[in-house]
Amino acid sequence: MTVLEECLSPHVAMLQRDHVRLEWCAPYPVLERARSVAWTCFCRATVYELYEGAGRAFVRRTVQLDGGHEIHETAIRSIHETRAIWTGLLSGRAR
Ligand SMILES: [Zn+2]
Numbered sequence: 003m004t005v006l007e008e009c010l011s012p013h014v015a016m017l018q019r020d021h022v023r024l025e026w027c028a029p030y031p032v033l034e035r036a037r038s039v040a041w042t043c044f045c046r047a048t049v050y051e052l053y054e055g056a057g058r059a060f061v062r063r064t065v066q067l068d069g070g071h072e073i074h075e076t077a078i079r080s081i082h083e084t085r086a087i088w089t090g091l092l093s094g095r096a097r
Contacts, residue, residue, distance in 0.1 A: 011043040014050065015094035022096040024087065026063060026074035033058055033078060040088065052088045059084035061091065 036055030043049075044066075051062045059081045065072040076087060090096030 009043045009045055011041055012092055013043050013046060014048075014092055014097070017097050018094045021094065022090060024061075024076055024091075024096055027077065029062070029073050029075050033060070036060070038062075042092070050088075050091055052084065054081055054084070057081060061087055 033053065033055040036053040036059075038051045039054050040052040041049060042051075047066050049064045049066065051064070053060050053062060057080070058078050060078045061076045061084060063074045076084070079087075087096060
């Protein structure tokens with residue numbers, strides 16, 4: 003069996019100097035039926051996931067640590083706003 007070593011998901015770009023600082027909160031009861039629609043590559047210690055549901059969305063940040071995962075989330079916003087945040091994350095303009 004061969005192991006696929008290529009990364010299939012995107013990585014976040016190097017952080018830009020004048021980036022937007024996002025507010026990361028402890029997870030709270032999330033949107034019902036929210037589902038992950040995009041994610042960054044799991045080869046990195048920090049993984050970002052875009053969740054959407056019922057016309058709303060948020061981004062989840064998971065830091066994979068030896069002792070477990072540390073999870074934070076952005077506030078729930080409109081899908082449009084959250085996709086703009088997602089694009090900023092991937093391009094290094096927000097973190
Ligand atoms: Zn990767």
